Amino acid sequence: xxxxxxxKQVVAGDRVKIDPRTYSLVRSAESSHIxxxxxxxxxxxxxxxxxxxxxxxxxxxxxxxxEEVLWEALSLGADRAILLSDPRxxxxxxxATSYVLGMGIRKIGxxxxxxxxxxxxxxxxxxxxxxxxxxxxxxxIGNVEKVEGExxxxxxxxxxxxxxxxxxxxxxxxxxxxxxxxxxLASLIEIQDxxxxxxxxxxxxxxxxxxxxxxxxSGSGTWVEGLTPLTQEKSCVLIEGDPRQQxxxxxxxxxxxxxxx
Amino acid sequence: xxxxxxxQQRQIRRMARQFAKTELAPIAKEIDEEGRFPWEAxxxxxxxxxxxxxxxxxxxxxxxxxxSYCLVIEEIxxxxxxxxxxxxxxxxxxxxxxxxxxxxxxxAKFLPPLASGEKIGAFCLxxxxxxxxxxxxxxxxxxxxxxxxxxxxxIFVTNGGVADTLIVFxxxxxxxxxxxxxxxxxERGTPGFEVGLLENNxxxxxxxxxxxxxxDCRVPRTNLLGREGDGFKVAMxxxxxxxxxxxxxxxxxxxxxxxxxxxxxxxxxxxxVPLARHQAIQMMLADMGTMVEAARLLTLxxxxxxxxxxxxxxxxxxxKLFAGRTASKVASMGVQIHGGYGYSKDYPxxxxxxxxxxxxxxxGTNEIQQIVIARELLKGGED
Ligand SMILES: Cc1cc2nc3c(=O)[nH]c(=O)nc-3n(C[C@H](O)[C@H](O)[C@@H](O)COP(=O)(O)OP(=O)(O)OC[C@H]3O[C@@H](n4cnc5c(N)ncnc54)[C@H](O)[C@@H]3O)c2cc1C
Ligand SMILES: Cc1cc2nc3c(=O)[nH]c(=O)nc-3n(C[C@H](O)[C@H](O)[C@H](O)COP(=O)(O)OP(=O)(O)OC[C@H]3O[C@@H](n4cnc5c(N)ncnc54)[C@H](O)[C@@H]3O)c2cc1C
Numbered sequence: 001x002x003x004x005x006x007x008k009q010v011v012a013g014d015r016v017k018i019d020p021r022t023y024s025l026v027r028s029a030e031s032s033h034i035x036x037x038x039x040x041x042x043x044x045x046x047x048x049x050x051x052x053x054x055x056x057x058x059x060x061x062x063x064x065x066x067e068e069v070l071w072e073a074l075s076l077g078a079d080r081a082i083l084l085s086d087p088r089x090x091x092x093x094x095x096a097t098s099y100v101l102g103m104g105i106r107k108i109g110x111x112x113x114x115x116x117x118x119x120x121x122x123x124x125x126x127x128x129x130x131x132x133x134x135x136x137x138x139x140x141i142g143n144v145e146k147v148e149g150e151x152x153x154x155x156x157x158x159x160x161x162x163x164x165x166x167x168x169x170x171x172x173x174x175x176x177x178x179x180x181x182x183x184x185l186a187s188l189i190e191i192q193d194x195x196x197x198x199x200x201x202x203x204x205x206x207x208x209x210x211x212x213x214x215x216x217x218s219g220s221g222t223w224v225e226g227l228t229p230l231t232q233e234k235s236c237v238l239i240e241g242d243p244r245q246q247x248x249x250x251x252x253x254x255x256x257x258x259x260x261x
Numbered sequence: 262x263x264x265x266x267x268x269q270q271r272q273i274r275r276m277a278r279q280f281a282k283t284e285l286a287p288i289a290k291e292i293d294e295e296g297r298f299p300w301e302a303x304x305x306x307x308x309x310x311x312x313x314x315x316x317x318x319x320x321x322x323x324x325x326x327x328x329s330y331c332l333v334i335e336e337i338x339x340x341x342x343x344x345x346x347x348x349x350x351x352x353x354x355x356x357x358x359x360x361x362x363x364x365x366x367x368x369a370k371f372l373p374p375l376a377s378g379e380k381i382g383a384f385c386l387x388x389x390x391x392x393x394x395x396x397x398x399x400x401x402x403x404x405x406x407x408x409x410x411x412x413x414x415x416i417f418v419t420n421g422g423v424a425d426t427l428i429v430f431x432x433x434x435x436x437x438x439x440x441x442x443x444x445x446x447x448e449r450g451t452p453g454f455e456v457g458l459l460e461n462n463x464x465x466x467x468x469x470x471x472x473x474x475x476x477d478c479r480v481p482r483t484n485l486l487g488r489e490g491d492g493f494k495v496a497m498x499x500x501x502x503x504x505x506x507x508x509x510x511x512x513x514x515x516x517x518x519x520x521x522x523x524x525x526x527x528x529x530x531x532x533x534v535p536l537a538r539h540q541a542i543q544m545m546l547a548d549m550g551t552m553v554e555a556a557r558l559l560t561l562x563x564x565x566x567x568x569x570x571x572x573x574x575x576x577x578x579x580x581k582l583f584a585g586r587t588a589s590k591v592a593s594m595g596v597q598i599h600g601g602y603g604y605s606k607d608y609p610x611x612x613x614x615x616x617x618x619x620x621x622x623x624x625g626t627n628e629i630q631q632i633v634i635a636r637e638l639l640k641g642g643e644d
Contacts, residue, residue, distance in 0.1 A: 029271065033275070067268065068268060068271070068272070071268055071269075071272055072272060072275075075272060075276075185276050185279055185280055185309060186272075186276060187308060187309045187310045187323075188273065188276075188309060188310035188311070188314060188323035188325060188329075188333075189310050189318075189323045191269065191272050191273055191276065192269075192323055192324065192325070195268075195269045
């Protein structure tokens with residue numbers, strides 16, 4: 001089975017810095033890491049390859065430093081890694097991102113399955129998977145837990161609102177993978193091997209024969225108009241007195257705040 | 262001169278950091294308090310190749326460069342110094358000298374289980390009457406046919422309570438200890454092998470540092486590491502390398518102490534503002550950060566010298582001296598920033614304070630490092 005896993009480099013939650021003019025994220029190697037949801041997709045790909053053979057290509061669109069997440073994917077078992085990188089892709093929204101990823105996948109050519117994470121920890125729209133399926137005109141199933149079968153039809157299991165849903169889908173298809181599984185770390189030997197065995201291919205818009213007007217800001221249907229940081233005010237109130245009095249005044253405070261009636 | 266880490270080194274650091282955060286941070290306090298060796302985490306470290314970081318691939322090692330090795334030790338020690346110590350000793354004063362001085366048969370037999378973490382290593386030099394003065398050892402190995410009969414009383418053995426493969430320093434010539442100074446491999450379970458008392462140390466309490474007593478232990482002659490009389494060479498090569506690992510450990514402890522102090526300084530309110538808004542606290546934090554960075558650079562420099570095959574003694578002694586002092590000083594300043602809470606077991610800084618101190622003592626005290634450094638400086642020619 002030929003599998004493509006889409007991987008995004010995200011900015012660590014506590015290190016988010018926003019460019020005050022463009023409202024886009026400021027990235028650095030130190031403050032970025034692989035989108036944790038994409039690790040579940042990669043793990044599913046590795047399990048499928050174990051069972052049905054084939055190969056795994058990790059694909060990301062991003063600036064040069066996104067190479068780091070591709071190295072991580074290679075350490076965790078990807079066979080090939082491709083970086084779609086072009087200054088004209090900067091500030092892409094999900095539509096433009098899906099277009100560029102789609103063009104990358106067209107250039108890769110042969111594939112059976114595309115796996116995406118459910119969402120990301122920074123942009124967090126959850127749109128890229130489904131939009132990419134539309135871009136490539138592929139069937140799409142979200143929140144997938146389990147996959148079986150190889151040729152023709154795949155049997156898919158997913159959990160939705162208390163139901164276990166069993167679906168069948170024809171290949172090629174795109175799945176977004178449920179985060180309900182544990183991810184492992186690459187061992188030192190796996191990391192060392194990735195660096196001796198592999199390299200990263202980098203493609204720009206010309207390589208993709210992509211239309212620059214459909215990428216980056218010009219290809220985006222949405223843009224960020226304004227951004228205001230929210231601060232959460234927390235305060236600590238100490239309740240005095242013996243336990244009985246404390247319980248009484250706690251009850252009173254909870255009722256005052258409409259938390260109990 | 263390039264002071265940036267390679268992508269590969271950053272990936273390794275990221276992985277170690279992630280491991281320490283998910284597997285060691287949640288248990289660090291508990292295993293310190295209970296003096297428990299966390300086998301569950303040890304097994305996972307084995308799977309990640311932490312027990313054979315620099316060993317050759319054919320024996321199951323990962324063949325890391327020394328800088329990557331330091332990064333792993335730093336990240337582990339940053340959250341759990343006891344495990345940093347366990348790995349530093351295992352990798353740099355057991356696996357390394359075994360690979361450097363061992364015969365092909367010894368390497369084939371001992372290295373694979375050590376590199377996989379199935380077996381744990383220990384380094385036994387110190388005795389009741391021989392600390393800084395290694396030549397004062399009283400342990401002996403007397404030839405008897407194809408064996409040595411080993412008698413030894415070793416103390417302060419890191420990993421002692423759990424070690425399977427031990428490098429023991431002995432003299433094969435009781436008349437002339439110096440001439441007979443030798444290193445021999447002893448396996449746990451050999452008749453006459455006994456794990457002695459657990460040292461009741463103030464820090465590093467999750468590491469079972471014990472004494473090891475060998476009474477008429479019959480050890481095959483083929484277990485001698487190097488030749489008779491090579492012991493000093495083995496010990497010095499191991500310690501020159503080991504000191505870089507201890508320096509990295511000290512950097513990790515210092516960084517960990519700084520991490521928790523920064524967090525506390527932002528949380529604790531006094532005079533209606535967080536401590537971090539008081540300039541006196543900022544100055545302490547600035548000094549701590551600067552010292553940590555200086556210690557790290559000196560440590561990575563020593564690691565770089567090692568990878569380039571340069572003369573290690575001076576650089577590794579300087580790194581260990583400076584990093585050990587930094588760990589103690591930074592942890593102590595961290596306690597100060599925490600005020601009374603810094604003296605309480607409710608906050609992790611007291612553990613850093615206890616763990617830090619010994620990095621100025623083991624694998625050569627500060628004073629021994631100073632002797633080494635001064636000797637190197639004085640023997641240098643003029644430019
Ligand atoms: C502050 C801010 C506000 C934003 N607001 C909007 C907005 O309102 N509308 C909008 O369209 N965009 C918005 N964006 C941009 C958007 O978040 C990303 O730039 C877009 O490229 C990816 O969307 P996502 O992170 O939400 O991914 P999701 O759709 O949450 O990602 C799902 C999966 O798609 C794959 N994927 C996503 N991105 C990539 C990639 N670059 N390379 C490879 N695989 C990928 C991964 O498998 C991922 O798990 C905003 C960005 C910022 C910083
Ligand atoms: C937690 C822990 C783990 C350890 N792990 C190991 C281990 O795995 N294997 C092992 O073999 N040992 C181990 N040790 C022992 C450690 O290496 C020794 O404690 C150290 O070498 C110092 O020896 P000593 O304690 O006998 O002190 P001493 O040598 O008695 O020194 C006492 C003081 O005198 C100073 N001093 C001594 N000689 C001189 C001199 N010539 N000039 C100036 N000052 C001098 C010292 O610097 C020190 O300040 C460990 C110790 C601890 C606490």
